Amino acid sequence: MNNQLLAPDGVTSLREEVARQNMVFRGAGAGFGGQLMDWNPQLQSVDAALLPVLPRAQARADDVIRNNGIAANAIQLHQDHIIGSEYRLSYKPNWHLLGIKPDSGFVRDVEAVFRDIAEDPNCYIDAERKRTFTMMMRESVAMHASSGDVMAKPEMFNDVHSPFSTCIRLVSPKCVTNPNHKMSTEYLKGGIELNRRGQEIAIHIEQGGHQFGVGRKWRRVNKRLANGRIGFIHVFEPTEAGQTRGVNKFLSSLEQLKMLDTLQNTTLQQAIVAAMYAASIESELGTEEAMEFLAGTSRGGSNIAPLDKMLAGYGDYYAKPENNIKLGGVKVPHLLPNDKFNIRTPGNMGAGFADLEKSILRYVAAGTGLDYAQLSKNYSQMSYSTIRASMNDSHRYFMGGRKIIANPFANQIFELLFEEMLIRKYVTLPKGARYSFQQRRHAWTRCDWIGSGRMAIDGLKEVKEAVLLIESGLSTYEEEAAKLGKDYQELFAQQVREVDERKKSGLPPPSYMKTEQFSPAEQGQTDG
Numbered sequence: 001m002n003n004q005l006l007a008p009d010g011v012t013s014l015r016e017e018v019a020r021q022n023m024v025f026r027g028a029g030a031g032f033g034g035q036l037m038d039w040n041p042q043l044q045s046v047d048a049a050l051l052p053v054l055p056r057a058q059a060r061a062d063d064v065i066r067n068n069g070i071a072a073n074a075i076q077l078h079q080d081h082i083i084g085s086e087y088r089l090s091y092k093p094n095w096h097l098l099g100i101k102p103d104s105g106f107v108r109d110v111e112a113v114f115r116d117i118a119e120d121p122n123c124y125i126d127a128e129r130k131r132t133f134t135m136m137m138r139e140s141v142a143m144h145a146s147s148g149d150v151m152a153k154p155e156m157f158n159d160v161h162s163p164f165s166t167c168i169r170l171v172s173p174k175c176v177t178n179p180n181h182k183m184s185t186e187y188l189k190g191g192i193e194l195n196r197r198g199q200e201i202a203i204h205i206e207q208g209g210h211q212f213g214v215g216r217k218w219r220r221v222n223k224r225l226a227n228g229r230i231g232f233i234h235v236f237e238p239t240e241a242g243q244t245r246g247v248n249k250f251l252s253s254l255e256q257l258k259m260l261d262t263l264q265n266t267t268l269q270q271a272i273v274a275a276m277y278a279a280s281i282e283s284e285l286g287t288e289e290a291m292e293f294l295a296g297t298s299r300g301g302s303n304i305a306p307l308d309k310m311l312a313g314y315g316d317y318y319a320k321p322e323n324n325i326k327l328g329g330v331k332v333p334h335l336l337p338n339d340k341f342n343i344r345t346p347g348n349m350g351a352g353f354a355d356l357e358k359s360i361l362r363y364v365a366a367g368t369g370l371d372y373a374q375l376s377k378n379y380s381q382m383s384y385s386t387i388r389a390s391m392n393d394s395h396r397y398f399m400g401g402r403k404i405i406a407n408p409f410a411n412q413i414f415e416l417l418f419e420e421m422l423i424r425k426y427v428t429l430p431k432g433a434r435y436s437f438q439q440r441r442h443a444w445t446r447c448d449w450i451g452s453g454r455m456a457i458d459g460l461k462e463v464k465e466a467v468l469l470i471e472s473g474l475s476t477y478e479e480e481a482a483k484l485g486k487d488y489q490e491l492f493a494q495q496v497r498e499v500d501e502r503k504k505s506g507l508p509p510p511s512y513m514k515t516e517q518f519s520p521a522e523q524g525q526t527d528g
Helices: 014-022 046-067 069-083 104-118 133-147 251-276 287-295 306-319 353-368 372-376 384-423 441-445 459-471 477-483 488-504 520-527
Strands: 088-091 150-156 166-170 192-194 200-207 217-222 233-235 279-282 340-343 447-450
Touching: 046 069, 046 133, 046 251, 069 133, 069 251, 069 353, 069 372, 069 384, 088 104, 104 384, 133 150, 133 166, 133 384, 150 384, 166 384, 233 384, 251 353, 353 372, 372 384, 384 441, 384 447, 459 477, 477 488
Parallel strands: none
Antiparallel strands: 088 447, 150 166, 150 233, 192 200, 200 217, 279 340
């Protein structure tokens, strides 16, 4: 008798199967028992996998964002946590490279001029005159999350009401396509024209017709003009070499989002049907009677349909006082022969729905880089520690999005406006610099941006943490104020003004000015 253990195929010995699997990476093998035998995906680059289905992917993402509350909340979270209510410039020229000492007056002038045009309610910074700079940044973050790309075209036109000619026109990534929708080639992919090094040199924008099917035209826009000025802004986060278009945040979980909609709608319909009917009466019919009802004819030649006759008979019978059916009155009715009285209850119709919904939402949250509690708006059964851990994790993700997507887009807009500031003499470069603006554009326009602050779970604990970090030399007022979405320079300036006003009004100084010379321990040592 052979007691040898066999592999799942029933033929190969278990020992041989394990030895064979250990000879290769198991993920690339057939799997234990051949479970992975039919899993043979094609080896493709991101462009090869994405570009052929890009229009469909964008259309599906747009549809789910418009019609799914979870997807809409994911976009809103990106806007609120990466940008916030105002995206503020923190100008930091590379003084060391430029070979001059820091000039705080020059920095304040640049920030003041930029903020004036950026947040002007007349929206002069926007070519369509619809958006302030902050609104433009919020839309760009939403654009990146929903389509994978941020695109904009700088323009210049004179407006007697605007102090600047430079303005920005946001471009929908759906409009950037190959001319006449030709197949992608080595030097033209997804509307992006490349040189032999793989660098973007021009963008092809489809105008007036990509949506309505009328008069299609394409405009070719150079990525950078001959004088070095930016001609088109395209920001995305590539995941491999040679990639030309970005992947939107929803593609990895788009199927689950759509199925979640179907699941919720089906469950809701079942609940509505169950609530509409509290009870029903079932009746048995013979074959001939059933066929008569289906055909709608009567053997006696009567013009009255059999179904009408039956319903009339039911009505006459149950209309009698002695046969009156009461569901809430606990009366037991006397039914017609072969009739059954059924009480309709929801039962366990929704059993498991909540757990399945949570599982899908966690999957979607992981795919979009968000925290489950934030995405679902469900903070139940969470302690301070778990909320703080999840918020810190999502804050790290949002800060990455700010650094990789929002800041590069904002930096290029600032570079365009800074150049016009110099031309119009709004500001003058400090003397003695080693390089001119044209020679070192980035050195003169290097900056950081202050957006939404980190969410405070326990304000008192986090303020104490910030104070200890500053006092121990592990952080600065600039860093801690930025976590709150504030500019430390404006904060200090406002404190000085408040102290002066309190002195003039005869009020004591603010509590943060009342510092003791010695701590209690030091006082004890001095007294001793």
